[in-house]
């Protein structure tokens with residue numbers, strides 16, 4: 442399969458009794474063991490799951506390289522459906538992760554709760570469950586801290602203070618809600634949307650956020666659009682009309698087509714690459730897994746400096762930030778080196 446041709450390994454797993462199919466992709470382990478969470482999603486076909494897991498694993502490799510973390514990219518996905526034996530599916534993934542013997546460390550992603558990760562941990566030690574005191578801590582908080590740091594650097598680039606900055610957060614789940622908390626504390630004005638009305642209501646109540654209907658999120662003017670739901674929120678058409686000055690969120694693979702970043706760039710909309718902004722969980726996870734270090738959010742906050750340097754280089758070279766970031770990451774992957782950040786590229 443062409444789209445997986447740059448992956449070291451793609452494995453399809455089945456457990457007939459659990460009516461479960463899952464896929465694990467190890468993209469690139471030249472810099473260190475693969476890191477990446479488990480996504481459970483209702484993919485229409487196995488091919489869709491394979492292309493998603495490969496794209497997500499590739500993004501993890503670039504994320505590691507850009508964050509200067511000595512790890513590589515991997516990911517697991519479970520094909521969700523109404524008859525799935527959920528615990529059986531997570532055990533299927535857990536057994537496969539254990540068989541990999543430390544070549545792949547996994548953790549949360551969309552559709553995977555702490556309870557699911559506890560199930561995985563009955564089969565393998567190579568999983569971060571998020572349980573207090575037992576690993577790298579609350580990964581959603583680490584991710585939100587990174588996104589907030591990147592967003593602060595973006596605000597500086599846009600010459601707008603965080604206080605009064607109008608931010609639309611699409612998806613107020615684990616990461617989106619924590620991001621809202623940080624932005625609220627910094628005095629930003631929040632607009633939120635979620636397909637779960639209940640979750641949106643929580644953000645409205647806790648942070649005075651204005652709730653938007655999910656389809657209004659791309660047309661309501663704001664300063665920064667923060668996609669924190671699923672990927673592919675921005676295609677060429679959306680890029681052409683998104684009423685924002687910047688984009689910075691947690692959602693992986695936010696661009697639905699290849700020319701969306703240049704369309705935004707041509708309009709002067711500054712988009713921070715997702716794989717730079719959302720590296721927080723990876724940083725604390727890899728620190729813990731590879732060096733036994735306890736979570737240090739100060740290391741995550743360094744994403745702000747990396748973002749500033751990247752946005753400056755993008756301005757200087759008049760190229761979309763994601764293009765510059767991919768180039769730096771791919772050079773580092775090819776070199777197999779775990780050192781450096783954007784500034785030293």
Ligand code: NAI
Nearest residue numbers: 580584612613614615616635636669670691692693719722
């Ligand atoms: P989550 O599942 O806790 O939250 C996602 C939220 O988005 C849910 O509340 C869901 O109802 C909502 N949603 C789904 N489709 C939507 C739509 N079309 N419009 C509005 N809301 C919608 O997931 P989590 O952990 O908060 O992750 C969010 C994103 O960040 C995902 O794309 C994930 O891959 C990415 N990410 C998460 C990390 C983590 O540490 N949890 C690490 C790096 C990336």
